[in-house]
Every structure is written in structure tokens, then in C-alpha cells.
Amino acid sequence: MTRFHSLVLGLCVALATPTAFAQPNRAKVEARIKELRTDVLKKHVGLDDAKAKQVEKVLDKYEPQRQAAQKDMREKQRTLKALLAADSNDQNAYKNAIKGYRDADKKLRSVRDKEFDEIAKLITPKQQAKLVVALRKMQAKIRSAMRKRAQGGR
Incomplete structure (x- = not known):
């Protein structure tokens, strides 16, 4: 799979995964993201209801695997950051942490590749391009809203 496809899938994953918003009203956030995703698929990508539902079904199918892989990835990133923050000179610890990070990254890419391969069977290359842009x-809008909320600007 090309980097382009990985980018597309990464964006799908980031937007389809509400675990990034670990807040008390998580169910609301999850529902809102699904609404936005549906809107993007229909209005910006140009999919009809049936095709949008098929794409969403694929995204939903891989969500548990994606979330588990993302969680593992975050844990590996925290391990690396902790080693660096402690200014550790334990080269073995770095070696193991890097290996764990790379393994987690491969696992996440594998899930994303499978997911996008299925999506690519459902929509045209032009629709895939529209999906990437949208x-x-x-x-970007979600990140901006999250930053504002974190700064108290609800």
C-alpha cells in the first residue's frame, strides 16, 4: 500500500476513533464524530446513502482492532518519552522501546491497510482522493475545537 493510501486511512482512523476524546461525555462525542463522518462521506465525497453505509460499516468493522493498535502505539510512545525525559543511558531499554514502537507501528499499519483495501473496493480513486481532502x-476542525475546549473556550 502506498503512503497516500496510508495517509487516507490514517485520517479515517483518526476521525473514526472517538477514543482520542477520553471525556465524560464520550458517547456524545462519538455520536457527533459519526455524524460528521457520514456528512463527509455524503456531501464531500459524493457517496449515496447505501455506499456511505458500506464505507461506514468497514470503518466500524475495524474500529476495535484499530483502537487496540492505537492504544499499544500510545503506550510505546509514552515509554520512549519516559526514557528520554529521564535522560536514561540504558541502551538496551532504548533498543527494546524502539523495537516495541516499530512493532506497534507495523501492527497499526497492517490494520489500516486492510481497512483501506476494503474501502478502496467500494469507492472510486477520485472518491478516495475527495475523502482524503475532506x-x-x-x-483540522476537530483538533481546533479540541484545543479551544482544552483552553476553556467551550
């Missing part, structure tokens, strides 16, 4: 914009 999801990138959507992700």
Missing part, C-alpha cells in the same frame, strides 16, 4: 479538513 477528512484532512475535518480533522
Whole structure:
């Protein structure tokens, strides 16, 4: 799979995974993200209801695997950051942490590749391109809203 496809899938994953928003009202956030995702698929990518539902079904199918892989990835990143923050000179610890990080990254890419391969069977290359652009914009809006909320600007 090309880097382009990985980017597309990464964006889909980031937007489809509400675990990034670990807040008390998580169910609301999850529902809102699914609404936004549906809107993107229909209005920006140009999918009809049936095709949008098929794509969403694929995203939902891989969500548990994606979430587990993302959780593992975050844990490996924390391990690396902790080693660096402690200014550790334990080269073995770094070696193991890097190996764990790379393994987690491969696992996440594998899940994303499978997911995108299925999505690619459902929509045209042009629709895939539209999806990339639309999801990138959507992700930027979500990040902006999260930053504002974190700064108290609800």
C-alpha cells in the first residue's frame, strides 16, 4: 500500500476513533464524530446513502482492532518519552522501546491497510482522493475545537 493510501486511512482512523476524546461525555462525542463522518462521506465525497453505509460499516468493522493498535502505539510512545525525559543511558531499554514502537507501528499499519483495501473496493480513486481532502479538513476542525475546549473556550 502506498503512503497516500496510508495517509487516507490514517485520517479515517483518526476521525473514526472517538477514543482520542477520553471525556465524560464520550458517547456524545462519538455520536457527533459519526455524524460528521457520514456528512463527509455524503456531501464531500459524493457517496449515496447505501455506499456511505458500506464505507461506514468497514470503518466500524475495524474500529476495535484499530483502537487496540492505537492504544499499544500510545503506550510505546509514552515509554520512549519516559526514557528520554529521564535522560536514561540504558541502551538496551532504548533498543527494546524502539523495537516495541516499530512493532506497534507495523501492527497499526497492517490494520489500516486492510481497512483501506476494503474501502478502496467500494469507492472510486477520485472518491478516495475527495475523502482524503475532506477528512484532512475535518480533522483540522476537530483538533481546533479540541484545543479551544482544552483552553476553556467551550
